Amino acid sequence: MTAVVLKSVVRRYRDAVAVESLDLEIRDKEFVVLLGPSGCGKTTTLNMIAGMDSPSSGQIYFDDRPVENVPPEKRNVAMVFQSIALYPHKTVYENIAFPLRMARVPSVELDRRVRSAAGLMRIDEFLNRKPNELSGGQRQRVALGRAAVRNPVAFLFDEPLSALDAKLRTEMRVEIKKLHERLQSTFIYVTHDQVEALTMADRIAVMDSGRLMQYAPPDEIYRRPANVTVARFVGSPAMNLIAGRISDEAGALRFSGAGITLTLPGALAAAARNARQADVTFGVRPEALSAEPGGVAIEGAGKVYAIEPLGSDQFVDVSFTAGDAPQLIKMRTRPNVRFRVGEQVTLFAVPEETYLFAADGRRIYPEGVA
Amino acid sequence: MKTRTLAQADASFAIRIILAVILFNAIIIALPLFYAAWISVHDRDVILRTEEFIGAEHYRRLLTNPEAINAMIASLKFTLVAVVGSLIVGLGMALVLNEDFPGRSFLRAAILIPWAVSEVVTATAWIFMLNPTFGALTGVLHPLGLASENQVWINETTALYWVAAAYVWHVAPLGAFFFLAALQTIPDGLYQAARLDQANVFKRFLHVTLPQIRSTVMVVLVVVTVEAFRSFDLLFAMTRGGPGTASQIFPMLIFRYTFEFSRYGLAAAASFILVGVGVIVTTLYFVILMRRRRTVRIDAPAAAKLADGGAAA
């Protein structure tokens, strides 16, 4: 039962802390994605799992074996890099065979495994070529083959798709997911692209500024973000977040801020009352908004500011304040609904899909929801 | 259970592998240097086989000896001419080689030939040009009436400068290569923008090219200065310090102290003076460099910093 466990792992540098007391548990055969913006500590964490770096304090266990100071060649992990990092002077065959040669695998078995990995990644025809004769996507497949040919404790991925163009990225996402199913092994994947995270992960660990923000399956990350950072980062286009205050008006809790006011729906209101927070941030995703009446009404001088037709959808920015930098709320609607810039519009939000965050960023969960 | 971090293991590895190399160099260089220092403060009489401690006597004598002072001045003059010449010629060659013309790659390879041949061959080639009787220069200019039949080109006033010229011929290609590499990193866009701003060739050179290659200029400056100051072989092969002592640079004087006069103590002391002046000149450079630019790098690029455990992502 191989698991990777990080306990209170800290990585400190002379003038900054890259990772702050991280506790993470990755189950065997799980596909975990470390998601976060640049500088959040996810690559540092991966490097510590890989053995390229040691934690300043804390422990790392591979299946109960402490490995935090074990050099990488003894950890038996495989890794795929953002820069692909193939050996330029070796052929594709030799690139894939290299880890096996280092492990002194006998030649018959070595050949079988190399060819099988090459077949799996569909690069058999390139076996005699050198990396500089291949395209970016082909090279990345060779890198995947080099990893897949082994039998490691875990497969580590450091933003492997960032160097590829958009179309290739979509294809490779599927390939990697399929690889995971095929190999039935633990995958630890680092990325800043939340689409990759949402589509591939069993669980996502959202990180920011060296801390773990939330660790949950994609659905939960998306629908029940634990704090404002996660809410802001996951979802494209991003969730609308408006800072404001709560006031009690004749028994109903009203939120007002940045040119809008609204009445908090039932469960949310109850939670807010109990939490006794006055300064809060209100959140609602674009797809939970509509111009058709029903749900929570967002009151204010809403005017259509910009329209982005995307073919399959339409995003409408509605402004609620005047001036050069107005408060905008983005709504996603069907393409056949027509809007005009400058037109007055009232927005309505689905009550179950509204969010409230306290001043410290933490989510105020509606009553009755965990 | 290993309690050492990976960064410590890295450092320990690095030290272990270079230990042998460092020790080798340390012994091979430090020991003779200490011995030379010892010799420089003793008076050795080879005939009487005595050795007498005289402290800084040799140094004092050298610092007041007119021949030594002239030799040092000659060294400095030589170095100055060599450095200025190498910079100009090297940069000029690089600018030309940076342009596109048929035969460019051939010329780029050919440029290295003067650097690759020995200083002895350099001396030979230039002597074949400059010799009064059979030299090519006389052979060309005499029929044109611009020189007498056995025109002496290397005389007392010109000797040092001819050697410096030969030295520039020998060393400039190296500078040219540094400059060429630097020139090739200048993005085309800068020149195009300058053209749009109506800048002619000179202005483009002054305002686009020069600033971009500034650090290379400094590197070449330091390297050529150090090399020219300590150079010996070329001068020895070409004039031996002559005619008379007209082109006698300091290393040449040291040579004569050692092999003509067998004054080993004096020679050793003179060597340290030479080293001292060299260090002063180099330090001066660094002081000026450090003040002008914060980030002059002549050694390992910043990539070395990344070798130690990855960037914070």
Added chain:
Amino acid sequence: MKKSSVERATLWICVALVAAWTFIPLLVMFWASMMPIGDLVNGIVQWPKSFGFANYLAILGIANIDEIFGGRAESIGRGFINSAIVAIPVAAIGTAMAVVGGYAFGRYRFPFKGTLLFVLLSIRVLPPIAILIPYFVILSSLRLVGTHFSLIITYLTAVVPLLTWVLMGYFASLPIETERAARIDGCSRLKALWHIMIPMAAPGIAAAFIIAFLTAWNELLFGLILTGGTSNQTLSPALLALSPTMPSTGTANLGLTMFAAASVMSAIPPLFFAILAQRYITRLNVADPVTTQGD
């Protein structure tokens, strides 16, 4: 960027100047070497009666030559061999040491690194003449004067700091992730160095080898002092001793034309390496690791 015809004409003039500056001294020497064997009574600038490789053949001992010159030419041949015996080990060992040093300095952090680097660079400032006397004394007391070994050791001292500096920059420019990939694939640091980093650094290593070889091949002072007049004399002292322009050191000279030929011959290995080096030295500065990595 089209050039005007004025610009193009200027360019060609400059190209011609560069070529002339580079080639004329060499051509003069070559011209002299192609003239009939003799003393160039009429100077170099003349149309010779015959034109050919007579001088070269004479030095190589292939053609029959005047008794006066015959014996002297042997020292040239011996000089070639001795220089090769010295230069090749210096290049090989020096490069090996510099690879290790350059790798460590270029990719690792360790205590005293700055100090060691400073010392390394300072060695370069040392004029060879400064350590000549102690070297001579120490080596003669060890009875090593006149041996190839003494020169090899001497040249190694001069060459290793320079090569280390050169390779340090080169190793530092190699991509980190490829080395990491090797470690992850099961290589210890040394195995990663051997299997991956050194092959990737091949152009830099080749350039270093060439620089070391040339330094040893061309050197005069120590060659002269440590092996001059012996049967192990290297090429530069041999040439110098036979130079007709030098005050005679007791050995009669070779005659101008044969001396020119000998000089040209001595320049052939450096020439060969220079052309080779051209490809590698550009890579040194521009830090261009072999092939692209993940465009």
